[in-house]
Amino acid sequence: MKFPEPLVEGRLIRRYKRFLADVRLPDGTEVTAHCPNTGSMLGCQPESARVWLSRSNNPKRKLQYTWELVETSPGELACVNTARPNAQAREAVQAGTVVELSGYPECRAEVKYGAEKSRIDLLLSGHGAGPDAWVEVKNVTLAEKNQGFFPDAVTERGQKHLRELMAQVKQGDRAVLFFVVNHTGIETVRPADHIDGKYGELLREARDSGVEVIAYRADLCGSDGNPTGLLTLTEPVPVILEV
Template sequence: MQYELPLIEGTLIKRYKRFLADIRLQDGSEITVHCPNTGSMKRCAEPGSKVWISDSANPKRKYRYTWEWVEVDGKYRICVNTSRPNQIIGEALEARAIEGLTDHDSLQREPKVEDGRLDFCLMFEDGRRCWIEVKSVTLLEEDNGLGCFPDAVTDRGRKHLLRLQALKEEGDRAVLLFCVPHEGIREVTVAEHIDPRYAEALRAVVASGVEVMAAEVSFADDDSGLEVCGVLPVVL
């Protein structure tokens, strides 16, 4: 995934009202930007952090700029824009760049299911299907490489797990795919201390045959984009 325009560096002043953040640019000016992340952003929204924002180049938009990345612990870049993981994973699936998800004949985005939509469906000429739900992992609570999901209680996430389980029971393949746009995460686990009901549901659906995978994301050295660069272990 490549950005159309170079990202702009700044410093986070504060995030507020969920969708807004005040940023101080390198020239000392201050602007309000759109924060495309409805989650808790635990450890990702500390005032004084280095951030990167994108420019829509649309002066008519209420908030022209969008918060994309943040640096934590003075060394790890994280993509906090929750619209990016599906873009990154979609491109990787099309390029057959995710180990274990490479032999499909076609790809459907946001396929309809009984009670809503999932993120992707891989389809095969013989009629087989592989359903995929993508979740972004951005929480590293300690500098030990172990990333956690979720970073807040998520009833919606639990609903997605149950839908994957139902599709698996109908005979399809079902995958929960963690997208990890965090340079400090080396493996992924479930945040049982944050949402024990989600953790219980995840272990139950895995026992029923739902697969859990994690895709590692790399950041371009020139800050121009993001791409899947491998897979990471998931520890449940």
């Protein structure tokens, strides 16, 4: 997938109230952009970082700009818009890029399920006599020395999703935790035990219970370190669960 329009570059001034970010454009104009990320964005809001915004022409929108990408360090980009990963994962599955999830002709999004009243990101079905696949998608942007970590803050919601996935396995279906690696500097993905130890414990329990855990990297920038305009998932990334 790709951005429908060229992104607007700027410099981050500050992020605040979780959903707002002030950005200085190249002509000196300061704008307030929507920040579509409920997490801590740890490591993704360096002072005066280069950022890229999408622009809406909808006159009814209160904020014209949306924060999409950030340069976390020279030549490394991260996609901070957490509305993107589900679409990235769906496109990659339907294109046959995700070999672990090939052969499913039907794909539905946001299907209600589970005892804890969740919504699954992707429900894949129609694989002959095989079971349906319940796919939970997570965005990975926290990088430390080329290692990616999830989550970037304590997440009770994420813990709930792991319990729901384990329940689906018990019912005879496939359950998959899909990490979308939206940071070009990440080479492996690990649970962030130093941030949310409970999540790490549940993730390993889920793996041992039959939940599949996979990760794929997004194509965000070219050799010059600037955005290509693409968000396409291109290759698998190892997930390391050993402590």
